[in-house]
Amino acid sequence: MKNKLFEKYFVFSPYFWLVLFFFIPLAIIFKISISISEWGMPPYQDIFLFDNGLKINTTFENYVYIFSDFYYIGSFLNSMILALISTIFCLLIGFPLAFYIATSNIRLRNILLVLVVIPFWSSFLLRVYAWKIILQNNGILNVILLNLGITSEPLQLLYNQYAVIMGIVYTYLPLMILPLYGYLNKFDLNLIEASKDLGLNRFKTFFKVILPLSVPGIVAGSLLVFIPVVGEFIIPEMLGGSDRLYYGKILWEEFFVNRNWPGASALAFSGIIILVLPIVIFQILYSRWSQKNEI
């Protein structure tokens, strides 16, 4: 009886976690996003007022405000584009790597897997800062390029969107490689040989056999990269310049600089809905599709 209870608790613990750390905070954000801002602490009014009975004191002004100003929508689009480009780069670099790791012998495979995971052992901030040192005007890369005579004056490598993309691809690559490896590891290499035997060259074998059978890994890895990159704040802040504004940065500014909590909450809540809703729909459709296709 005691065990049964433990089992029940154990099974539901992820949901418990989800409710405690996702749905409740989300509800709080939503609550703030529909309240009226004012000067004070906290910088918004209560949504329930007890003034001769219960009065509901809410507004959708904050949503109207952020959706009518292209400043907010534009920064969100910038972040989406950044996430898309970074995900594509992670996929292009990560797929061959994951495939190579999955098909190499067990000893090499373990070494390579450790190498993929090693960056996680050091501080994320430190690693991004290291890139700053490498890319700055008198940094290692520019010194090498100057000494080799490839350029005559230092290149502006830092503080632009390219540095941001590079930093993100560097940081998020393991999150692409690991789920891809998980799927490719189970891949039956005989299928590749069978495809070649039936007359398809390497190129066609890749598109007709390897790629379709890797879809679950590609989907898992891409979501793991795409979703957090949309909200990424630190990398654009440290490596990016003023050429592009990103969603994470705008959120930060609304909260901590403008102290517009309701506006920032509306921005955060909209972001989550815009991002999560399509993914949830996609996941439902995708799981139906993969069940039908037995992948």
Place this chain on the structure above:
Amino acid sequence: MDNNFLVIENISKSFGDNKVLENINLNISKSEFFGLLGSSGSGKTTLLRILGGFEKPDTGRVILDGMDITNLEPFDRPLNYMFQSYALFPHLNVFNNLAFGIKENFTQKEIEINVRNIAELLYIEHLLNRRIKQLSGGEQQRVALGRCLIKKPKLLLLDEPLAALDKKLRSKTQLELTTLQKKLKITFVFVTHDQEEAMSLSDRMAIMKNGLILECSSPEEIYENPKSLYTANFIGIANIIEIYKKDKNFYSDNLGINFKLNKELKNTKTNILLRPEKIKIQSINNLKTSSFNSFSGEILEKSYLGSFTRYEIKINNMIISVLDQNFNSNSNYNFPKGEKVICSWESESIKILED
């Protein structure tokens, strides 16, 4: 018959320090059903994979129908390979698995006709819309076979074609496979570790051990007249007796009897093979022991196998296996354990293993 349809010439292959194949030479005729038989580690699968183009030999050549294919990629070879695991594409249905190899060069209509024809040939028309996971082992084997045959290969390579099937299905499929091969007249080369399978399928077969071909001949020849001790033991049940020349005859210390041989021996000492079904077993009361080609012994073990009874007979300090066909339907016909019997054989039944 053209004996040079498939020529395997001086093929050697090593993986690191491990020599897997050593100087293999084989000639296989057109429309032949050829078996490569060996235990695991004998190099048989490596040889098949070299033919398929999945491994490159260190030395030697492979010539198929007059064309040197040694350095061709698998997708450029006019042959197909059936994998032991079948390697069917799980993301495609049966129709698209069958059509996989012909989609490139055929129109939609031609593909349709070809797939229907091959499905009809293999009795899998009703499965065309199924997913691979919905198929039984036997059905998967047919799809794998069909996927190869639809390409009308000059040569079909089969890696343990029946190993994944259960015993009853295996013997049925064995028969179908031979019929199919004779009908299509495609050259089949297959690998197996199962001697029964090799014997029943092959026109000719090669026995492999440690990267060498020990013997290559018809199953009958290999069973009846094996040239080496290894082959004699590997195929069927074998009584191996060591004999040496004593005066004008040959004598076995273990059995304590004389042998009369039809052939002269090169060496003074050799092993001989006596297959268990060549030995006649009789009650001791019926006959007197002769000093040649017979002995009397005591039945140590017996196992009733239906059409045969297998006896283990102890004589001196050796145990001889005897297979006795059960002619009579009377169940008391069998000799009981502990019974003294006389075993005898024709002198032609004794095969000398010279090496």
